[in-house]
Amino acid sequence: MKPESRRARIFAVVARIPAGCVATYGQVARLAGLPGQARQVGYALHGCRDVVPWHRVINARGRIALPGHSTAAMTQRRRLESEGIIFLQGRIDLDRFKWENPDSGADQNSETSP
């Protein structure tokens, strides 16, 4: 087993995240077959390139997992907003934008409104 395999799985999962949705590190780790290794997801993304939509990965609190003053954080926020993600008080409403694995049989959020 190579370390690249793990990263490859993580990248594969992140690449599956549809635009307009976000996933938490823990969720990505679980979907990648690495339950409890959310940390590795962050580590992997740190070394990933823009070939992966890393900006769709945020922490469980619905916040960007980077210092708000960092350029990467701003780029992430700008990209997410560009995809329709709404930030409220610097936070994302996970109940509305959190991505769910389609293979799980769960349907999209039916919450809509106004």
Place this chain on the structure above:
DNA sequence: CGTGTGACGCGAG
């Protein structure tokens, strides 16, 4: 090969 650290998660206070 031991130690520290990190784009994390979660429970408890």
Place this chain on the structure above:
DNA sequence: CCTCGCGCCACAC
């Protein structure tokens, strides 16, 4: 809302 401690693993030194 917050901080603190623990778990978990790859990687740098």
